[in-house]
Amino acid sequence: MKHLALLIFLAGCGSVAPFPDSGVVGDSGVVSVEDAGVQPDAGTSLTTTLVVKYPAGTHTLYVRGNKLPLNWNSGIAMTKVSADTWTLSLPTLTSDLEWKPLLDDTTWSRGPNWTAKLHQRVEVAPRFTRDEGEWSVRWPNFPSTVLGNSRGISVYLPPTYLENAAARMPVVYMHDGQNLFDASTAFGGVTWRVPETMNAAANDGRFREAIVIGVDNTGSSRIDEYTPTADPMYGGGKGELYLRFLVEELKPRVDSELRTKTGREDTVLIGSSLGGLISSYAGVKRADVFANIGAMSPSVWWNGRVLLTLVSQSPSSRPTRVYVDSGDSGPSNDGVVDTRELVSTYRALGYTDGLKHVEQAGATHTEAAWASRLPGALEFLLGPR
Numbered sequence: 001m002k003h004l005a006l007l008i009f010l011a012g013c014g015s016v017a018p019f020p021d022s023g024v025v026g027d028s029g030v031v032s033v034e035d036a037g038v039q040p041d042a043g044t045s046l047t048t049t050l051v052v053k054y055p056a057g058t059h060t061l062y063v064r065g066n067k068l069p070l071n072w073n074s075g076i077a078m079t080k081v082s083a084d085t086w087t088l089s090l091p092t093l094t095s096d097l098e099w100k101p102l103l104d105d106t107t108w109s110r111g112p113n114w115t116a117k118l119h120q121r122v123e124v125a126p127r128f129t130r131d132e133g134e135w136s137v138r139w140p141n142f143p144s145t146v147l148g149n150s151r152g153i154s155v156y157l158p159p160t161y162l163e164n165a166a167a168r169m170p171v172v173y174m175h176d177g178q179n180l181f182d183a184s185t186a187f188g189g190v191t192w193r194v195p196e197t198m199n200a201a202a203n204d205g206r207f208r209e210a211i212v213i214g215v216d217n218t219g220s221s222r223i224d225e226y227t228p229t230a231d232p233m234y235g236g237g238k239g240e241l242y243l244r245f246l247v248e249e250l251k252p253r254v255d256s257e258l259r260t261k262t263g264r265e266d267t268v269l270i271g272s273s274l275g276g277l278i279s280s281y282a283g284v285k286r287a288d289v290f291a292n293i294g295a296m297s298p299s300v301w302w303n304g305r306v307l308l309t310l311v312s313q314s315p316s317s318r319p320t321r322v323y324v325d326s327g328d329s330g331p332s333n334d335g336v337v338d339t340r341e342l343v344s345t346y347r348a349l350g351y352t353d354g355l356k357h358v359e360q361a362g363a364t365h366t367e368a369a370w371a372s373r374l375p376g377a378l379e380f381l382l383g384p385r
Contacts, residue, residue, distance in 0.1 A: 047091045048113060048116050051123040053100045053166035055084040058358075063088050065099030075105040084160050084166040103128050110159070112205035112385065125167035130159035135181050135212075142253075144245045147238070149221060153250065154181055154214035156195055159202050161211065161259065168259045170210045170382060173246060173290075175271035175278065177214030177227065179367055191366040197375050206375065207382040210268070213254055214239050215246070219371055221377045226274035228281040228310060232304040239278050240285065265320060268381045270294030272370045276324075279343070283319040291320040292381040296370050297327065300338035310343045322346055323356045323377045329365025334365045356380045 011024045052061055062075030068093060070076060078086035078101070090097070097116040101109050101124075109126035116122045135156040143150045154177050160167045178185040194212055199203050201207045220224065227236030245270075255262050269290040271279045276298030283293040300307050327334035336359060343357045358376065363369040 009070075013146040013281075028077070031245055046090050046119055048093045048097060049120055049121040050078070050088045050090070050099065050101075050116060051121060052078060052086045052124040053123060054078075054086065054101075054128075055162070055165055056086070059103045060105075061086040062102045062105040063099055064102060064105075065097050067093055067095060067097050070097070070099060071072065075102050076116050077105075079248075101126055111203055114296075125160060125164050125255050127160040127163040127167075130163045131203055132153075133162060133195060133202065133209075135195050137213075142250065144249055146241055146244045146249060147221070147225065149218055151218050152177065152216040154216070156181070156198055156212035156214070156260070158198055158209035158211065160209050165259075168261050170208060170261050170266035170268070171213045171258075172210045172253060172268040172270065172378065172382070173251075174212060174214050174269075175217065175275035176222075177216040180212070180214040187367055190371070192367060192371040192374055194374070197371075197378070201218065201375070201378070207379045208385050210272045211254075211258060211260060211384055213250070215250065223274065226278040227302055228278065229303045229306050234302075236302075239281055242278065243282055243286055246282075248284055251289065264289055265291045267293040268294065268378075269347050270296065270323075270377060270381065271286075272296040272298075273365065274299050274302070277307060280307055280322075280324075283308060283322060284314050286318050287315075287319045291335075293319045294323045294371060294377050294381055295342070296323075296325050297334050297365055297376065298324065298339065298342065300335055300342050305338060305341070308341055311342065312348065314349060318349065319354075321354050321356075322351060323380050325358035325360065325373055325377065327360045327369050330364030330366075332365060334363060334369075 041112050054061065061078040063078060064070055064072050064075045066072065069090070076088060078088045080086050096118050098113045099116060100113050109128055110131065114122065114124055116138060132237045133156055135154060136281050138150050138155040139153040141150040142153045158169060161169050174180055179187050180192045183191050198212060202209050223234060223236045223240035224238040226239060227241040230237035254260060267290050269279050276295035277291050280295040280298055282290050324339060326336045326339040337342045346355050358373060360369060360373060
């Protein structure tokens with residue numbers, strides 16, 4: 001009976017100065033290592049090369065930093081090599097560099113400093129004027145041939161994306177999109193505070209800026225779509241079709257219309273409750289697309305805890321990072337015992353640093369609890385700037 005009660009609940013469901021010697025790596029819009037962000041300089045292995053991607057127009061980009069020939073009081077002009085690419089080579093450096101670009105040597109880039117490793121090339125895509133991103137319901141009725149239905153899709157675009165047309169971003173796909181942004185559609189009127197979380201990280205550098213895709217559930221089909229197998233009591237079992245919708249229909253549209261980083265290492269899938277269940281299942285079936293999986297208070301109990309068996313049988317291609325959490329209170333204790341079993345199953349596969357497990361004392365199975373844990377989950381799944 002407690003599962004029946006739980007299932008009823010589930011169905012409802014200005015210029016910034018530098019940070020001298022702070023040691024903080026990265027800023028909004030950092031280009032990943034995979035996208036040629038940090039690599040040995042092609043011209044000479046003894047030169048540190050800074051590359052800034054930014055369409056500056058009539059402005060000139062300058063650099064200040066903490067090691068000679070740079071300083072924090074006045075900058076050195078970069079060389080413009082294309083409409084949105086600027087470079088500066090520093091052959092005399094003898095150690096790692098902390099640095100920041102400026103527009104016309106007056107307007108600092110937003111967020112923390114960057115770090116350039118000695119004798120390497122680092123490429124960044126900064127912003128200088130925006131502090132906040134924007135969200136909207138981009139596709140009110142996104143159709144799915146695979147599922148035979150349609151749903152709303154909301155999109156959050158981070159501040160660097162909006163200001164800097166040269167910036168490409170990782171993407172976070174989140175289930176139950178109604179609960180992410182708007183209190184008027186969120187379960188119980190409580191949102192996950194996604195814009196606030198993303199904007200804060202864009203400015204303090206806690207994790208990389210990212211596009212967020214909020215995928216609405218369809219109400220009556222939610223249980224079907226978020227479950228990997230049919231449960232004798234509750235039905236369901238269309239999870240594989242839902243994953244096909246994400247991979248074959250939604251993601252191609254997102255990647256074609258937005259400036260995304262399309263690779264698996266820059267793609268996150270995260271959800272809670274049944275959304276955590278289907279996210280974990282996606283890690284089993286589609287790790288080729290989603291290398292970063294977030295399962296918040298996952299419904300491990302579904303169909304005799306079949307998820308434990310499915311995860312234990314994961315193929316050799318697996319997610320790079322897996323985040324699992326729960327509370328420990330409320331009528332079901334937020335499934336804390338089952339969640340621990342799921343974590344043990346991941347560890348049996350060999351996960352160590354690529355797995356993070358969080359138990360929030362006193363937390364229950366609620367939107368407010370998931371909202372409070374979202375920053376930590378994204379910090380692990382997206383990584384620092």
